[in-house]
Amino acid sequence: MRDQVDEIRARGGELVIVGNGSPNFAAAFREDFGLDGPLLVDPELRAYRAAGLRRGRVELLSPRLPRNALRALRSGSRQTGVQGDPWQLGGVFVIRPDWELTYRYTSREAGDHPPVGEILAALERDAEPISEVSATPDAQRWLGRALSRIVDPFIVSSFDRTGFRIHRLAFEAQDLDVDLSDKRCLISGANSGIGYETALALADLGAEVVLLCRNRERGEQAAQQIREQTGNARVFLELLDVSNLDSVRAAAARVSSGPVDVLIHNAGVLPDERFETDDGIELTLATHLVGPFLLTRLLQGNLEKSPDGRVIWVSSGGMYTRRLNLEDPNWSERDYDGVVAYAETKRAQVVLSELWAEALRGSSVVVNAMHPGWADTPSVKSSLPRFHRLTRNILRTPAEGADTVVWLAARLRARQSTGCFFFDREERRTHLLPFTRESEADRRALWELCERLSAEPSR
Amino acid sequence: MRTVKKLSGIELSDWQGERVRLEALWKERPVVLVFIRHFG
Numbered sequence A: 001m002r003d004q005v006d007e008i009r010a011r012g013g014e015l016v017i018v019g020n021g022s023p024n025f026a027a028a029f030r031e032d033f034g035l036d037g038p039l040l041v042d043p044e045l046r047a048y049r050a051a052g053l054r055r056g057r058v059e060l061l062s063p064r065l066p067r068n069a070l071r072a073l074r075s076g077s078r079q080t081g082v083q084g085d086p087w088q089l090g091g092v093f094v095i096r097p098d099w100e101l102t103y104r105y106t107s108r109e110a111g112d113h114p115p116v117g118e119i120l121a122a123l124e125r126d127a128e129p130i131s132e133v134s135a136t137p138d139a140q141r142w143l144g145r146a147l148s149r150i151v152d153p154f155i156v157s158s159f160d161r162t163g164f165r166i167h168r169l170a171f172e173a174q175d176l177d178v179d180l181s182d183k184r185c186l187i188s189g190a191n192s193g194i195g196y197e198t199a200l201a202l203a204d205l206g207a208e209v210v211l212l213c214r215n216r217e218r219g220e221q222a223a224q225q226i227r228e229q230t231g232n233a234r235v236f237l238e239l240l241d242v243s244n245l246d247s248v249r250a251a252a253a254r255v256s257s258g259p260v261d262v263l264i265h266n267a268g269v270l271p272d273e274r275f276e277t278d279d280g281i282e283l284t285l286a287t288h289l290v291g292p293f294l295l296t297r298l299l300q301g302n303l304e305k306s307p308d309g310r311v312i313w314v315s316s317g318g319m320y321t322r323r324l325n326l327e328d329p330n331w332s333e334r335d336y337d338g339v340v341a342y343a344e345t346k347r348a349q350v351v352l353s354e355l356w357a358e359a360l361r362g363s364s365v366v367v368n369a370m371h372p373g374w375a376d377t378p379s380v381k382s383s384l385p386r387f388h389r390l391t392r393n394i395l396r397t398p399a400e401g402a403d404t405v406v407w408l409a410a411r412l413r414a415r416q417s418t419g420c421f422f423f424d425r426e427e428r429r430t431h432l433l434p435f436t437r438e439s440e441a442d443r444r445a446l447w448e449l450c451e452r453l454s455a456e457p458s459r
Numbered sequence B: 001m002r003t004v005k006k007l008s009g010i011e012l013s014d015w016q017g018e019r020v021r022l023e024a025l026w027k028e029r030p031v032v033l034v035f036i037r038h039f040g
Helices: A002-010 A023-033 A046-050 A055-061 A067-080 A116-122 A138-151 A155-159 A161-169 A193-204 A216-230 A245-255 A283-305 A317-321 A338-359 A378-383 A385-391 A398-410 A440-454 B003-008 B022-026
Strands: A014-019 A039-041 A089-095 A101-106 A184-188 A208-213 A235-239 A262-265 A310-314 A366-370 A421-423 B011-014 B019-021 B031-036
Touching: A002 A014, A002 A116, A014 A023, A023 A039, A046 B003, A089 A116, A089 B003, A101 A116, A101 B003, A138 A155, A138 A161, A155 A161, A161 A398, A184 A193, A184 A283, A193 A208, A193 A216, A193 A262, A193 A378, A193 A398, A208 A216, A208 A245, A216 A235, A235 A245, A245 A283, A262 A283, A262 A398, A283 A310, A283 A338, A283 A440, A310 A338, A310 A398, A317 A338, A338 A366, A338 A440, A366 A398, A378 A385, A398 A421, B003 B022, B019 B022, B022 B031
Parallel strands: A014 A039, A014 B031, A184 A208, A184 A262, A208 A235, A262 A310, A310 A366, A366 A421
Antiparallel strands: A039 B011, A089 A101, A089 B031, B011 B019
16 A cells, blocks of 8 residues: 555556545554555545445445454454455545546445556556547447337337437437536426425436425435435425415425526326316316416526526326317316316426527527426326336336436526427427317417416405 | 546545545546545
8 A cells, every 4th residue: 555655646646535434444544554644534425426336336335344353453454354355445536636536446345456557558648538428329329210210100109118228329418518616507396206206316417406306204314315316415405386386486486586597397296086176277277387377487586697598397108198278277167087187287388498499589588398208206106007007017117207407407508598498308290199289379379377376365 | 427527526634534526636637536445
């Protein structure tokens, strides 16, 4: 160890050790190995996570050595060379003063050793920086597009996880190589499923993330989990029941004290029976349309102040089955059918997204909608148990479902499209069936309905 | 976000309890940052 430190210093570098224990252990470790250089402690694993030594790998790191291991370390380590071997590690990184990374090594198994020669070579003046994200090869993109043309006409093989794997071939890896540390992102329904995965991914890209959730306990738990997994402390909870207009007004008043760069309408419901909110609005209508409409309106000023404001509507592939319907949207006359109510309001979200894009055209804000495909989320399992049973082996993971939401929120140069509908990072048609096209009058009526239902009651 | 950028703003304690901002580590010279699995 001592020799290796000398070799590093001979090349103008310094060795810095980061461990996950307490300062006491660090002092002992330092003494034991005769280290005179910097030794840092990271009991919360913040640097470990930032270095990508997290999730799966963190489990290898976190079980603390029992106290008597210190004794073993002191007495036996130099003989056995196992427990106290400083090269038995999580990872090695060589970083230069120009902030280039010239070496990266992450161990997969206990006992992995990086070749010391490579580390020393990375310290040389002419060492090549590592490109962390390389461009997707053209051939792979071509294959992805070619395969997509084959599977996309068939809903099942496109919306399912096979579809994701094929579409992913054409994804540009560099699109998500972004630093969102100057962005504040709001996500409704963020404590589970697609909303949770979106929040997690955006926090991982450095954004300040506000989870808008109904339930304090579940919301706090999700926020805590995201902070732990990403090492990003700027993950907060705001209580919001988007189906309740008073709650929307209160939450908007609280969050609008800060900037809003990205607003993601993700919260959704699929009820078995007709349920009317305190505002007298049917639940899917309130949750998917009226509440998000009001929230967008109340945060419009904040979004317009952002140099790159984005509003994203998480719709559903189920919307393809329905036409925009403004006859009895509150289900006062019809026999209630939750699946129809869901699909109709999801169709209306796509239209409403286009209407907002038009309303905000000329501002810095872009508005787009997407559908996640068929993902295995807690809501699908509880709301569509039969669909879930039939399809669970082909469903996407929630993270795969969230990918396009993350991409719409994070990619550079989003300004080139607004009022569009996306699936797996590609713009898609909003109609697959001839009878689902709506009239211009119905589009206007949808906007008026949302305005009327979200208006402050005259007291 | 790139690893170096992510690491740069993190502050950790050194073995004597002094706070160190990680970007200071590579300000003057290249650094070999070793994350070990054990101690503690």
